[in-house]
Amino acid sequence: DGGITQSPKYLFRKEGQNVTLSCEQNLNHDAMYWYRQDPGQGLRLIYYSQIVNDFQKGDIAEGYSVSREKKESFPLTVTSAQKNPTAFYLCASSRGAADTQYFGPGTRLTVL
Amino acid sequence: GQQVMQIPQYQHVQEGEDFTTYCNSSTTLSNIQWYKQRPGGHPVFLIQLVKSGEVKKQKRLTFQFGEAKKNSSLHITATQTTDVGTYFCAGELIQGAQKLVFGQGTRLTINP
Numbered sequence: 001d002g003g004i005t006q007s008p009k010y011l012f013r014k015e016g017q018n019v020t021l022s023c024e025q026n027l028n029h030d031a032m033y034w035y036r037q038d039p040g041q042g043l044r045l046i047y048y049s050q051i052v053n054d055f056q057k058g059d060i061a062e063g064y065s066v067s068r069e070k071k072e073s074f075p076l077t078v079t080s081a082q083k084n085p086t087a088f089y090l091c092a093s094s095r096g097a098a099d100t101q102y103f104g105p106g107t108r109l110t111v112l
Numbered sequence: 113g114q115q116v117m118q119i120p121q122y123q124h125v126q127e128g129e130d131f132t133t134y135c136n137s138s139t140t141l142s143n144i145q146w147y148k149q150r151p152g153g154h155p156v157f158l159i160q161l162v163k164s165g166e167v168k169k170q171k172r173l174t175f176q177f178g179e180a181k182k183n184s185s186l187h188i189t190a191t192q193t194t195d196v197g198t199y200f201c202a203g204e205l206i207q208g209a210q211k212l213v214f215g216q217g218t219r220l221t222i223n224p
């Protein structure tokens with residue numbers, strides 16, 4: 001059953017702690033993306049990767065880091081430098097850079 | 113930076129009324145895609161338009177791509193409560209990095 005998964009669905013962390021969000025896909029897609037969505041707002045691109053071992057900053061990369069060591073996986077770390085990390089985080093993948101994007105179910109991060 | 117603008121940001125209608133959201137770019141687009149995000153869910157791909165002046169229909173939904181390939185619209189005829197959600201357009205800019213740029217989305221609410 002092909003798809004893109006994110007875990008966990010809900011995540012709570014204390015202020016000042018780094019936290020890593022998981023994103024896995026078995027669609028054999030080359031490109032993967034991380035978006036942030038605040039309540040009632042649109043999608044803001046954090047990082048994207050078009051190929052393994054390479055990634056680019058999106059519009060709001062400050063306070064975040066990523067890695068792309070495997071084609072299937074694109075974890076996002078929300079660091080303590082991110083001033084307002086509470087948000088809904090969406091991971092997506094696509095066959096190529098501008099192809100249709102398939103989104104995971106998202107992770108709701110709350111920093112207390 | 114290069115942006116894809118979407119209007120209106122919010123739209124509230126009575127069930128049975130029509131609804132239209134518009135997407136505009138200052139730069140010519142290679143193609144445009146439309147996504148729907150149900151409340152609490154993740155964006156799901158609806159359709160892609162590629163040709164100048166293209167019109168596609170999905171039941172009560174009509175999608176158009178402008179002649180100059182700089183604008184697009186999504187029109188829903190006789191809305192139903194199942195149409196509630198946020199509709200995003202996403203365009204691939206002909207010039208610049210090869211990636212999709214998402215509009216801010218139009219949030220549709222419906223009074224039954």
